[in-house]
Amino acid sequence: MKIAQKVVTAVFAAATVFSVVGCAGTSTKEGTGEYVDDAVLTTKVKASIFNEPTLKTTEINVETFKGTVQLSGFVAQPGDITKAGEIARGVKGVKSVKNDIRVK
Template identity: 40%
Template sequence: MKYARAIAFAMLAGATIVSTGCSVARQQQSVGEYVDDAGITTAIKAKMAEDKNVAATSISVETLNGTVQLSGFAKSQAEKERAEAIARNTKHVRDVRNSVVVRP
């Protein structure tokens, strides 16, 4: 049973690496640009996780060429705006597109 979890995790990690490599080629980004975008995404998610006013698990963050796309659900307009502010105030972010939906 323990080995099944390890194998499943290894397969998931391998699939992630393969899909990551494909996305660099498909979107015509250099490896350096991709690494920068991944760093931006990671920094934003970390800041959201630290902020008690933002549910980081409910908001997705994707970055392409310095443009950040936020999507998912927020509990309030204030949470949506705070998520956008976090993204805008992160180093190397060029633009933020906020598609977060406020749930009633």
């Protein structure tokens, strides 16, 4: 009888653990604080790119998720792709940059 009780207890404990693990958050969502931080980073990167006179900022899009900045859009010269990436990396708080800018 004691063995059966131990087995039932173990099964119950395992079910509880799996239920709690199933409720854990995913990394595809961000909290309010992270969202605000990302919005601030996006604004800082856009402002830095805007202040670079050689880049056409109206054709460069900036998005940020958990500190990773994604650049997309079009530029006139291949060197502008590198320049935009360098500017974004230079902004304080940027963890990494994914540069998807293309030459028009």
